[in-house]
Amino acid sequence: MDFGQIFNLTAGELIGVFTAAYALCALGLAMHFGFTGLLNFGQAGFAALGAYGYAFAALKLGWNMWGSFGFGMVCAAVFALILGLPTLRLRADYLAIVTIAAAQALYFFFGTEKYAAFTGGSNGLSEFGGDFYGYNPFPVGRYDLGIITLSEKEIWIRVVSWGLVAFVAVLLVILTRSPWGRTLKGIREDEDAVRSLGKNVFVYKMQSLVLGGVIGSLGGMVFVLSSQTNQASTWVSNFTFMTWTVLLLGGAATILGPIVGSAVFFMFLMFTQAFLEGLVNIGALPFLSIAQVGQIRYLLVGLFLMLLVIFRPQGFFGNKKELQFNG
C-alpha cells in the first residue's frame, strides 16, 4: 500500500474545487440556519440554479463570464423570493417542507427531456466555461505544488473558487457582527420578541434567505465550472444533506466552521476511499470489492456524524453555549 499516495490524495482535497463548492453552499446554510434559524433543506436547488443559470446564460444567451455569474445569482435570488413570500410568515417547519419539495421539483425540471432545448435534458449542459477559462492568467502547463500536480485550468478554478470562499467569509463576518446580524440572531432566538421590539421580521428573514441562497448558487457555479459539465443528477437531495453534514461538522453559527467542515469532510472521504482500496488491493479485506468501497465510506461518514452529534454537538468551532445541533 502506497501511504505516500494516500496522503497526497487526501491533502489534495484540502484545496479541492468540490471542497470550496461545498464550503460556499454550507456558508449559505450557515446564514440561513446558524444565524437566522431558517431551516432550508433545499440548498441543492439554489446550487442547481446557480449552475444551470451560468451554463444557460453562457451557452444559450452567449453571455460572458460576468453576465453568466450574475444570471446564476439572480436565478437563485428569485427562487428565494418565491419560496419565502408564502412561507416566511409561517412557522420555521413550513420553510423546511417547501424548500425540500421545491429543490426536488427543480431536479425533475432540469432532468426532463421536455425542456431539453433549455436544460440539455438528462445529458445536461457542457463546455460553457470558455469565457471563464479565457480569463486564466496561468500559462499552459503542469504545475507541481509539491503534493499534487495540476494543469493551468485546475489551478485557475481553484484560485477563483477559494477566492470566492474567502470573499464570502469576509462578507459574512462583517454582516454577522453588525447590528443587522444581531437582529437576525434575535430572530433565531424568538421572532415574536424581535417583532415586539419594532423590527420587521419578515424582511430580515427574506434578506437572509436570499443572501444564503445566492451564496449557495456560487457554490453550484464553481462546482460545475471545474469540469464544465452540469447534469441534473448532481442536484439531488443528497447534495443538500452533504452540505448540512459539512455545516454541522464545522459549527452552524460560525464562519470558519463550514470551510473547515468541508475540508475535513472531503479529506475524510478521500482518505477512506484510498485507504480501503489499498486494503482491498493487498487482500486484507476479502469480503469487500473495490466497487463497494465507494459506498462503505458513506457509512463511515454517517457513523462519524453520529459520534459528532453525540460528543461535540456544536461542531468543531461552535460555541457550545451559543448554538448546538438541536433542530
Added chain:
Amino acid sequence: MANIEQIAKGAIEPGCAKVDPILVASGVTRQFGGLKAVDVAHLEIPRGKITALIGPNGAGKTTLFNLLTGFDKPNTGTWNFAGKDLAGVAPHKVARMGMVRTFQLTKALSLLTVIDNMRLGAQDNPGEKFFAAFVRPLWANKEREITERADALLTRFKLDAKRDDYAAGLSGGQRKLLEMARALMSKPELVMLDEPMAGVNPALTQSLLEHIKGLKENGTTVLFVEHDMHMVRHISDWVVVMAEGKIVAEGPPADVMKNPAVIDAYLGAHANSDLGDVEIATKEGN
C-alpha cells in the same frame, strides 16, 4: 396615587371616559370557535398613569394584549393609540409608534448576550439595514449612543454585572427585568407588561414594583396584567377588571376591591384556586 378627578371623566363605570386617554378601544371582540375570549365594548387607558388589568385566569387579559399590539387579529373592533388608528397595524409598527409590550412567558433572547438584548431594543439604528451594515462609519456613532443608554438602563435595573453573559444564564426574575429594560430602550410612551411579577421571587418583586413606579415618574404610561389583586393595590392608579372577556369594573384600586362584580368574578372563576386572596379583598372592602 392620583386623584380620581385627574383620571376619569364623569361617572366611574366599566368603559368610562378618561380625562386624557392614551389608548382607546371600542367594540373589540375575538372569538375562538364558540368562545368569545374578548368582548370589550369600550376601554380607555389614562396617559401617564399606571393602570392594572386584572381578572381571573382565562378572563382574556393576554388575548386583549395580543389584539391591541397586533400579535393577534380581532373579529371586530377599532382602537387607537395617541390618536393614531391601530386596527390592522403590524406588531413591529405598533412598537415603533411607541407602544411596546412584554410577554407573560419571558422572551429573553437566550443565546444573545444581555447587552445585545438591550441594543436590539433600540429603534432607528441604521446598522440594522442590510446595505448600511457593511459600512461601519454609518452606524458606529448610533451604536455607541445606544450602548451607553443600554448600560445606563442595565445599571438602573442592577443587571450591569451580567452585561456580557448570555441571557440564558439569568434567573427567571432577572429575565423579567431584562425584558422590561429592553422594552424601555425604544423610549416608549406606553409600556404594556404581561404579568411582570409571575415567577419572580418575593425579594425581586419589591424591586420590580419600584421599577414600574419609576417608569411613571419618567413620564411613561404603564398598563400591566396581573391576577394577584394585592400586588396591584400598591402601585396602580387605576384598575380595570376583566372577566369572561368583558370589562366588569374599573376604578381606583381601593374602590374596585369593594365592587361586588369583582368579588363575583373572582369567586365565580376561582372556585378551585386561592380563595384566601379573595377573602382578604372582601374584608378590606368592608
